[in-house]
Amino acid sequence: MPRGVDVPDGRGRTGLDRVGRDLTGNPDVVVRDVEVTSDGWHVLRRTTYDRRRPDGTWTTESRETYDRGNGATVLLHDPDRDTVLLTRQFRFPAYVNGHPDGVLLEAAAGLLDEDDPETAVRRETQEELGVTIAGPLVQAFDAFTSPGSVTERLHCYVGSYSPADRTGAGGGLAEEGEDIDVVELPFVQALAMVDDGRIRDAKTIMLLQWLALRGRSRGA
Structure with missing residues (x-):
């Protein structure tokens, strides 16, 4: 047993x-x-x-x-420059299931552990993106990511950032085996990458579409 x-x-x-x-x-x-x-x-x-x-x-x-526990994710958007900040990292499950190289572009995310969702997402943003979120976050929605087999409930946020909020290098925690690149993209390019398959991560696609539908003003 x-x-x-x-x-x-x-x-x-x-x-x-x-x-x-x-x-x-x-x-x-x-x-x-x-x-x-x-x-x-x-x-x-x-x-x-x-x-x-x-x-x-x-x-x-x-x-x-x-x-695997519940998680939280955030899409950071700079309303002045109309850019978004994403992570790029290797995901073996995607690689073994047909992704060409297993390297995915994603919104910053992590498990809640013992934190509430907003605290967890602010923590992950600092660790993965090197961004200290100064303003409020908008909880866009929460979703069951694969309800046929996975229990995870994912709390999804959108927040604003500016270049001044990038207070660290990001990249994740080495002791947790994280090896993350920080990628800044024009919002319209990120949407185009959903259309042509360069962005394949479900949570990121949902958040980009949510932001596109809601408009991209500060605090959207």
């Missing part, structure tokens, strides 16, 4: 098989069993539940869920 149930896993966690057992929000779903199948840095579970169909009959289903 993987660690994290009765024996602590590598992060000191136990009781990982309890997640989901107490759900009561949907009377048509009754959780029967939760099995931890992988105890890596993130957690893979197999949950068995009974589900009542629209015709009133019940069926037993089993689904695997990948729990």
Whole structure:
């Protein structure tokens, strides 16, 4: 049996098989069993539940869920120069699934860990982009990024920046294995890169489209 149930896993966690057992929000779903199948840095579970169909009959289903925690992301836009600030980094899962080199352009993002979403996104912006966000952030939306298998809920923000706010080099944390380039692009070019496939990251595409629909004034 993987660690994290009765024996602590590598992060000191136990009781990982309890997640989901107490759900009561949907009377048509009754959780029967939760099995931890992988105890890596993130957690893979197999949950068995009974589900009542629209015709009133019940069926037993089993689904695997990948729990990596919740995250936050921000698209930074300079309204005076109409530019956006993105990261560029290697992503092995994209590489192994057909991306030519696995190097993606993305909005800055990270897991919440123990922080609230806005605190987390300000932290990630400083670490990845070297930007200290001086003004308020707008929470554009939150989304379940891959609800068929991944539990993550991603809090998505838009904020303004100027050259004066770039107080550090960015690049991420070396101790976490991050190797990030900071990329500044005209907003219209970033949109064009969505159209031609040079930007393939879902959260970044959604935020660029949100900003395009809302207008690009300060604080949009």
